[in-house]
Amino acid sequence: MKSTKKFYVVIVTIAIVWLILIACNDGSNAGCSHDWGWEINGVSISKKICSKCGEKTNGAIGDTGPAGGIIFYVNANGFDLHVTEITTVTAYYLEAAPVDEIPSAWGKLGTLIPGVASFNVTETPYPDTIGCGNRDTDLIFYYNEHEGLTDTAVQIIKSNANYGGYTGWFLPSRDELNELYKLYVKKGKGSYGALNATGYFSSTECGFNGAWKQSFNSGDQDVTSKDLSMNIRAIRAFQ
Numbered sequence: 001m002k003s004t005k006k007f008y009v010v011i012v013t014i015a016i017v018w019l020i021l022i023a024c025n026d027g028s029n030a031g032c033s034h035d036w037g038w039e040i041n042g043v044s045i046s047k048k049i050c051s052k053c054g055e056k057t058n059g060a061i062g063d064t065g066p067a068g069g070i071i072f073y074v075n076a077n078g079f080d081l082h083v084t085e086i087t088t089v090t091a092y093y094l095e096a097a098p099v100d101e102i103p104s105a106w107g108k109l110g111t112l113i114p115g116v117a118s119f120n121v122t123e124t125p126y127p128d129t130i131g132c133g134n135r136d137t138d139l140i141f142y143y144n145e146h147e148g149l150t151d152t153a154v155q156i157i158k159s160n161a162n163y164g165g166y167t168g169w170f171l172p173s174r175d176e177l178n179e180l181y182k183l184y185v186k187k188g189k190g191s192y193g194a195l196n197a198t199g200y201f202s203s204t205e206c207g208f209n210g211a212w213k214q215s216f217n218s219g220d221q222d223v224t225s226k227d228l229s230m231n232i233r234a235i236r237a238f239q
């Protein structure tokens with residue numbers, strides 16, 4: 001083969017390989033069977049990142065979260081996560097733990113815990129409690145501890161919940177729990193997320209003796225006695 005001909009063969013081969021690469025990577029990484037991980041931001045909204053192609057995107061409802069749980073609420077504009085009674089930070093995601101904790105009571109009868117979201121059954125409309133579970137879990141925890149209780153829902157979550165190396169889990173508020181229920185419905189209920197159709201306690205109080213719970217069978221939110229044992233699923237918020 002003449003060297004000129006050899007040169008053209010090389011050039012044409014390079015061009016073909018280049019065209020194949022362009023076709024497979026049109027800028028949307030359509031050819032990549034993505035392998036998503038998380039790039040945790042800590043300030044603005046964290047992104048999922050593909051370890052193969054480097055594509056970044058916001059997390060979506062139903063995704064596996066950084067702690068290995070389920071993303072069930074995303075607000076790309078951010079929401080106020082109540083940290084204490086007077087401080088909030090902006091968070092973007094709520095992630096449910098992959099499994100339940102031990103079923104447990106909410107607290108003691110005849111108590112009204114200062115600072116906790118607390119609604120009577122007749123209250124309409126109910127104020128939005130997205131972002132309240134974190135603060136309320138802490139308030140209920142310290143109150144219950146002071147009352148000498150040792151194994152209530154918030155105490156079990158705060159001492160035991162640790163998934164994917166993450167702590168800081170809390171009992172979801174009424175509205176946070178309902179977001180998890182909405183995903184459960186969307187996924188066809190059943191065994192999705194190892195969730196229990198019987199339902200769960202929320203961190204939202206109802207007067208001296210009750211706490212709000214939600215049936216994951218019917219979706220109804222109603223009130224049960226604080227001293228009765230109910231399923232609990234811990235959640236966490238992150239940026």
Ligand SMILES: [Zn+2]
Pocket residue numbers: 029032033034035050051052053054055
């Ligand atoms: Zn990819």
